[in-house]
Amino acid sequence: MIVGALTHPGAPFSMNRLLRDRVGLLCFAFVAIGTVALPFLAFQPNRILSGVGYRLWQLPDMWLGAGSALLLIACGTVSLTVPDQRLKALAASVGLVALLLSASLAASTLITPDKPLARVSLGSGFWIALFGLGLLVTNALVRLRVRPLVRIALVVLALAILLGILGSGVARNLSIMREYRTNHDVFWTALGWHLVLVAGSLIPALAIGLPLGRLGFQSRRVRRVLIPVLNIFQTTPSIALFGILIAVLAGLIAAWPGLTRIGIHGIGSAPALIALVLYSLLPIVTNTIAGFTGVDPAMVEAARGMGMTRRQRLFQLEIPLALPVILTGVRIVLVQNIGLAAVAALIGAGGLGTLVFRGMGQTAMDLVLLGAGPIIILALVATVLMDALVDAVDSRKR
Amino acid sequence: MITLQNLTKIYGGVKAVNDVSLTIPDGELWALVGTSGCGKSTTLRMVNRLIEPSSGSIQIDGVDVMAMNPQALRLGIGYVIQGIGLFPHRTIAENIATVPRLLGWKRGRIAERVDELLHLFSLAPGEFARKYPHQLSGGQQQRVGVARALAAEPPILLMDEPFGALDPITRARLQMEFAQIQKRQKITVIFVTHDMDEAFLLGDRIAVMDKGRVLQVETPENLLRRPQPGFVSDFIGLDDRVIRLLSLRTVDEAVRPAAPGRWREADGAILDGTTGKPVAPVRPGDTMREAASRIIWENTDVLPAVDAGGHVVGEVLASQIWAQGSR
Numbered sequence: 001m002i003v004g005a006l007t008h009p010g011a012p013f014s015m016n017r018l019l020r021d022r023v024g025l026l027c028f029a030f031v032a033i034g035t036v037a038l039p040f041l042a043f044q045p046n047r048i049l050s051g052v053g054y055r056l057w058q059l060p061d062m063w064l065g066a067g068s069a070l071l072l073i074a075c076g077t078v079s080l081t082v083p084d085q086r087l088k089a090l091a092a093s094v095g096l097v098a099l100l101l102s103a104s105l106a107a108s109t110l111i112t113p114d115k116p117l118a119r120v121s122l123g124s125g126f127w128i129a130l131f132g133l134g135l136l137v138t139n140a141l142v143r144l145r146v147r148p149l150v151r152i153a154l155v156v157l158a159l160a161i162l163l164g165i166l167g168s169g170v171a172r173n174l175s176i177m178r179e180y181r182t183n184h185d186v187f188w189t190a191l192g193w194h195l196v197l198v199a200g201s202l203i204p205a206l207a208i209g210l211p212l213g214r215l216g217f218q219s220r221r222v223r224r225v226l227i228p229v230l231n232i233f234q235t236t237p238s239i240a241l242f243g244i245l246i247a248v249l250a251g252l253i254a255a256w257p258g259l260t261r262i263g264i265h266g267i268g269s270a271p272a273l274i275a276l277v278l279y280s281l282l283p284i285v286t287n288t289i290a291g292f293t294g295v296d297p298a299m300v301e302a303a304r305g306m307g308m309t310r311r312q313r314l315f316q317l318e319i320p321l322a323l324p325v326i327l328t329g330v331r332i333v334l335v336q337n338i339g340l341a342a343v344a345a346l347i348g349a350g351g352l353g354t355l356v357f358r359g360m361g362q363t364a365m366d367l368v369l370l371g372a373g374p375i376i377i378l379a380l381v382a383t384v385l386m387d388a389l390v391d392a393v394d395s396r397k398r
Numbered sequence: 399m400i401t402l403q404n405l406t407k408i409y410g411g412v413k414a415v416n417d418v419s420l421t422i423p424d425g426e427l428w429a430l431v432g433t434s435g436c437g438k439s440t441t442l443r444m445v446n447r448l449i450e451p452s453s454g455s456i457q458i459d460g461v462d463v464m465a466m467n468p469q470a471l472r473l474g475i476g477y478v479i480q481g482i483g484l485f486p487h488r489t490i491a492e493n494i495a496t497v498p499r500l501l502g503w504k505r506g507r508i509a510e511r512v513d514e515l516l517h518l519f520s521l522a523p524g525e526f527a528r529k530y531p532h533q534l535s536g537g538q539q540q541r542v543g544v545a546r547a548l549a550a551e552p553p554i555l556l557m558d559e560p561f562g563a564l565d566p567i568t569r570a571r572l573q574m575e576f577a578q579i580q581k582r583q584k585i586t587v588i589f590v591t592h593d594m595d596e597a598f599l600l601g602d603r604i605a606v607m608d609k610g611r612v613l614q615v616e617t618p619e620n621l622l623r624r625p626q627p628g629f630v631s632d633f634i635g636l637d638d639r640v641i642r643l644l645s646l647r648t649v650d651e652a653v654r655p656a657a658p659g660r661w662r663e664a665d666g667a668i669l670d671g672t673t674g675k676p677v678a679p680v681r682p683g684d685t686m687r688e689a690a691s692r693i694i695w696e697n698t699d700v701l702p703a704v705d706a707g708g709h710v711v712g713e714v715l716a717s718q719i720w721a722q723g724s725r
């Protein structure tokens with residue numbers, strides 16, 4: 001069998017093992033369907049005319065198309081069949097780079113100087129293959145239980161490779177990169193604002209939420225009031241909460257016009273930040289309570305009996321032991337706010353949501369993608385980094 | 399010396415501890431026994447001020463504990479609880495070093511002391527110092543718990559059912575180890591337990607509590623021979639008292655010379671000189687209870703006694719054992 005030759009010599013190829021790997025098989029199917037059966041790229045003569053889909057092997061440059069398809073399927077096959085998780089991850093990662101490069105190169109073969117208005121956008125085949133390869137990588141990495149620092153290094157490496165490819169100009173003929181070139185000032189401002197919104201809401205949320213959580217841990221009465229109230233915020237749809245806050249702030253400004261002088265306006269970043277803080281409180285407070293509740297009371301009692309002061313118990317025992325759970329709450333908040341900050345664009349708070357909504361208004365899918373892509377990447381990076389951090393601070397040895 | 403005077407703790411009108419007065423001399427281990435909820439832990443925890451008394455006083459070497467800084471007081475008193483409460487994120491060595499570190503001992507001195515304690519509690523430092531609590535068995539964890547409490551060489555140790563969660567074999571081994579260490583280092587101990595056997599095994603004196611009051615304070619022998627009628631008698635269980643009395647003494651004092659040729663040594667075994675059958679001898683440190691049980695089992699009225707090297711030194715008569723168990 002051909003695939004047999006590709007497997008690790010120590011672990012013989014096993015059809016059984018292969019068939020048991022349902023997720024792997026599914027991912028491989030995605031890669032295969034994406035590269036062979038579905039349109040990989042869509043060609044539009046101009047922005048108005050509807051596009052024509054190209055499967056990889058239908059590209060005018062036969063060698064490029066068929067070669068790419070073969071390479072991608074080869075990467076998928078290796079990743080599916082080798083037993084070593086490291087090789088699985090590596091093969092799928094090579095596949096991801098190959099995917100991006102083949103789309104970029106193919107776009108350049110479709111765009112010729114005689115068609116300056118033509119656009120080549122990414123087709124469903126590309127996205128499905130991206131999804132399949134991405135899952136193969138994550139799946140393998142999860143099973144490898146990579147150490148926290150290595151995980152962080154891998155994320156940085158992946159980002160560097162992505163930015164390197166995009167920055168090198170090979171991808172310049174993809175419509176999303178064209179969209180980027182025409183909007184690049186707007187893009188960076190939006191990205192900057194997005195990060196400001198996320199960080200600017202996280203810090204006050206921590207400053208309020210951590211003490212509230214500690215209080216809620218210590219007093220059942222505080223807990224009984226606090227949790228339902230925070231739950232109300234959490235379940236209010238974001239649009240509604242933004243709307244309410246606009247009204248509230250407008251009322252406050254009418255009463256004290258001086259507020260506008262310190263930068264508080266009824267619309268824009270002020271209500272957005274307030275809303276994001278309110279949304280952050282529940283996860284932070286509940287995880288803080290859960291974190292402290294998970295600390296063995298007998299241990300704290302023994303520590304008290306040995307003469308540790310309240311402060312020593314808090315900083316040497318309770319906080320270190322509660323930290324992983326608390327940080328899990330911070331992770332939830334971070335990922336949640338990266339998404340919610342996009343909605344804040346609706347009330348003029350800026351951020352990547354601006355691009356998404358503008359793109360939707362103009363039915364310019366590339367503009368939508370230019371906003372949504374980085375949001376997804378930010379959320380993914382935040383997840384991996386925070387998970388690594390949680391594991392790194394997990395001082396409770398298991 | 400620890401002195402409790404008219405110590406009372408009231409919870410919502412109920413006297414959890416009611417007018418308790420005890421004077422515990424240096425180096426003795428006093429067991430506080432009683433049914434669950436009778437106020438043992440509350441009494442114990444007032445000594446290191448984890449609980450403030452409602453009235454009455456506690457003095458350590460004549461100094462009122464209420465006049466001391468609670469942290470300073472606790473740093474000078476070892477405290478061991480059933481839940482052990484080891485710090486899961488710190489190694490065994492770090493756990494044991496807790497109080498010395500709080501007291502600001504020098505690194506070298508701490509390391510030496512940790513090593514010494516690990517040896518003392520039969521935990522090979524090379525193997526255990528760097529381990530984490532979850533990597534140890536329950537018995538090993540409680541050894542560390544006791545070692546941690548003794549780290550800064552406190553003259554006083556408070557123990558609240560420290561061996562209660564261990565299996566019988568591990569518990570017995572730890573009890574013996576601890577009894578030796580306590581006697582050798584002359585630590586004053588208040589030991590809370592609801593296990594009468596444990597109290598009789600370890601206690602120099604036993605204080606029996608019921609509903610917040612101390613009903614009787616006696617040496618184990620006197621408590622067995624002259625228990626107060628009522629709760630105390632019921633609680634210690636008079637049916638077993640002969641066995642318990644016999645457990646309190648070793649055979650050493652009952653060994654008398656044997657007639658020449660009565661016992662023979664052959665290849666490390668002891669043979670009855672008249673029948674030629676092998677017999678299991680009593681050894682130094684065996685309790686009279688063990689001797690009695692063997693006498694009954696063998697249906698004999700005499701057992702050979704050997705020294706630590708296994709050589710016959712005499713014999714023990716059943717009648718002498720029985721005499722110990724009678725009133």
Ligand SMILES: Nc1ncnc2c1ncn2[C@@H]1O[C@H](COP(=O)(O)OP(=O)(O)O)[C@@H](O)[C@H]1O
Nearest residue numbers: 409410414432433434435436437438439440441
């Ligand atoms: N913090 C408290 N509040 C109210 N009652 C308590 C408290 N602590 C102990 N008690 C009560 O005091 C009595 C003695 O408790 P405790 O000293 O823990 O008993 P023991 O250790 O002998 O089992 C029990 O009836 C218990 O319910």
Ligand SMILES: [Mg+2]
Nearest residue numbers: 438439440558
């Ligand atoms: Mg108790």
